[in-house]
Amino acid sequence: MATLYELLDQYCPDGVAYKALGELGDFYGGLTGKSKEDFKDGNAKFITYMNVYSNPALKIDVNDTVKVAPGERQNCVQYGDVLFTGSSETPDECGMSSVLTERTDEKLYLNSFCMGFRLRDLSQFEPGFLKHLFRSHELRKQIGKTASGVTRFNVSKEKMRKVKIPVPPIEVQREIVRILDNFTELTAELTAELTARKKQYEYYRDHLLSFSTHGGGVPRVKLRDIATEIFRGAGIRRDEVTEEGIPCVRYGEIYTTYNTWFDSCVSHTKLEYVPSPKYFEHGDILFAITGESVEDIAKSVAYVGHDRCLAGGDIVVMKHNQNPRYLAHVLSTSFAREQKSKGKVKSKVVHSNVPSIERIEIPLPPLDVQERYANVLDNFETICNDLNIGLPAEIEARKKQYEFYRDLLLTFMETGSTISDRQTDRQTDRQTDRQAEIALLHYVFGVIEITIQEAIVSLNTGLNPRQNFKLNEAGSDLPYVTGKDIYDNKINVSERTDRINQQTVNLINRRARIENGDVMFVSTGTGTVGRMAIVENYENNWAVSETMFMLKPDQSIIDPKYLMYCLTATQTKQQYEPKISKGSVPHLKVSDLLKVRIPLPAKKKQLALVGILDRFDTLCNDISEGLPAEIDARQKQYEYYRDRLLTFKEG
Secondary structure (H helix, E strand, O other): OOHHHHHHHOOOOOOOEEHHHHHEEEEEEEOOOOHHHHHHHOOEEEHHHHHHHHEEOOOOOOOOEOOOOOOOOEEEOOOOOOOOOEOOHHHHOOOOEEOOOOOOOOOOEOOOOOOEEEOOOOOHHOHHHHHOOOOOOHHHHHHHEEEEEEEOOOOOHHOOOOOEEEEHHHHHHHHHHHHHHHHHHHHHHHHHHHHHHHHHHHHHHHHHHHHOOOOOOOOOHHHHHHEEEEEEOOOHHHEEEEOOOOEOOOHHHHHHOOOOOOOOOOEOOHHHHHOOOOEOOOOEEEEEEEEOOOOOOOOOEEEOOOEEEEEEOOEEEEEEEOOOHHHHHHOOHHHHHHHHHHEEEEEEEEEHHHHHHHOOOEEEEHHHHHHHHHHHHHHHHHHHHHOHHHHHHHHHHHHHHHHHHHHHHHOEEOOOOOOOOHHHHHHHHHHHHHHHHHHHHHHHHOOEEEEEHHHEEEEEEEEEEHHOOOOOOOOOEEEEEEEEHEEOOOEEEOOOEEEEEEHHHHHHHHHHOOOOOOOEEEOOOOOOOOOOOEOOOOOOOOOEOEEEEEEEEEEOOHHHHHHHHHHHHHHHHHHHHHHHHOOOOOOHHHHHHHEEEEEEHHHHHHHHHHHHHHHHHHHHOOOOOOOOOHHHHHHHHHHHHHHOOOOOOOO
C-alpha cells in the first residue's frame, strides 16, 4: 500500500487546491413552520441539534420524530451532506459539524437550529474525509470566525460560504480516512468497554439503593419531607463569568462539568452582576431544571466544598440534614430519574420545577448506613469516571492522539504555497511525544522542514572576561576558546589561544554547560561569524567566550553532525548571513539563528548523509590523501554535493 507521502507526490506534487464552500456547494435550512405539537407522535425522523453537535458522523438510527404532511416542502438530508449547528453560547462551539456518511432510503429532516451544506459534485469528496476535515483545528478556526453575537452567537451563512477547504485527490482522501478511522475505531472499542463498565456500575448502584434485599425495612420519603429549604437560583449569563470572584455554578455545568458531587466551582462571577443572589453551601443538592432531553432533566449534584457559592438560573437548590453524597447517588438511580423526567416540554427544551422535584421519592436509611453506601459507590464511580486512571485515561489519550494526527494529516501544501509553516504551527500547538510527531511527519511527507529552535534542546553561551575573570594569569593553562580558534569545523587550540584556570572553567561552564555532541556556533567577530565545530571527548578542561553559541541538538530527532552540516550549507547561510549586523564588530542575534529553517529527513537518512559528507570532508582537508593541486577542486565538489544532498523537494 502506498504511503500518504507517495500518494501526495504522485497525485499533487505541486500542492492541493483550496476552494471556498460557496464554490463547491449550497447551504440549506432545517425544518420550518413547526410548533411543539408537531414533535409529538411524529411520522418522520429528524436530526436533533445534539446529534449534529456530538457526532462527526451523523447517527441515523434515531427515535426523534416530527409530523410532516404529504407533499410538504421541507429539506431532507442526503448522503454526503455536511450539517452544522447554527448557534451556541460561545463562538468556539458554533458550526460544529456532522456528515451523513451512510446511504439510506429513509427520509431524514434537519432541526431548525442547524443548517446543511450540499456539494454540487459529490464525486470530489469522500464523505468520511469530510467527517474528519470539518472537525480539524484549521477548519474549526475558520468556522469560529463566522459567528457573531453577545450572549448567544450565530453562524453567518454568508461568511460560511467563504470558508476554504482543501480538495485533495480522492486517492489521498481515502488513505487519510483509512489512517484516521483506525484511531477512531480503537477509541470506539475502548468507549464501548467503558460504557459497559458504567452500565455495570449503574446496575449495582440501583440494586444497592433499591434496598430490595433488606426486607423492606428502609422507609421511603419525598424530598419535600427532608428538605429544610428549597429555592431557585438567579440568572448568571456566560458573559458574566469571570476569572476570579465569587464561585458560581450555571445550570449547563451540572450536565457537562460535574459528576455525582463536587468540591470546587469551575466558574466565578462578580456580585454586581447578580442583583438578587442565591447562595448554596456545603451539603446542598443542585438540580438543573432545564435541559434538552426528558431523560436527563433535573440532573442533580451534591456540593461538598466549603465556599459559599452562587447558584445560577434554572437551578434548584435543596438544603437538608442528610448525607449529601448518599443523596447525590440515590438521585442518580434509574427509579429517581424516572420521577424527574415528568417535566414539561416546550418545543425541544425540557423544563422541570420546584414542585416536581419536591415530589421525588427516595429510600432513606439512617445516616451511618448512608455514609457506608456513599463510600462504596464513590469508589466504584471513581473507577469508571476518573480521567486519571483506567480506561477513561486511555480513551482521553487516544482522543488527543487522534486529534493531533487528524490536524497533521489534514494540513496540506496549498498550490503555490509551502507546507512547512503550517506544519510548525501544529507541532507548537500539540503536546504529544516529540519523536512520535516527527515520525508521523516523516511518514506523511518524507522530508520536513523545522527551525533551529525546534531542532535543539537549549542554547547557551560562555562568559566575557571583562567582568568575571582575567585571562592568561599565572597558573592558567586551560584553553579559553573564541571564534579565532574555530576553523575547518574543528577546535584548533594553539599558542595564540588564551588561557584560564580550572576555577574559571568551572565558572563559565555553569552557564555554558558544555557537553559532548554540542554544536559550537560563533556569533560575534570579524570574519568568524558562522564558524562552527562539534564538541567531542569533553572533560571540563576548556571553556568558551560569550561569542560562542552552544547548541544542544535534540538527538532524538537530529544527529549533531547533520545539524552542523546543515548550518554550513549555502541555502542555510543565505537565511542567516543577511541578518549579521554590519557594525564594527559583526554579530548574529540568537533570535535570528533560531528562526533559520533546515531540512529534516528521517534519522537513518541523516546518518547516511553524514557518512557521505564525512568522506568528502576527509578528502578535502587531509592533504596526505590528495594532491595539493586538487584540494581546491575537491572543496568545490564537496560544497556542490553537500548543497545538493541537503536540498529536498517539498512534499
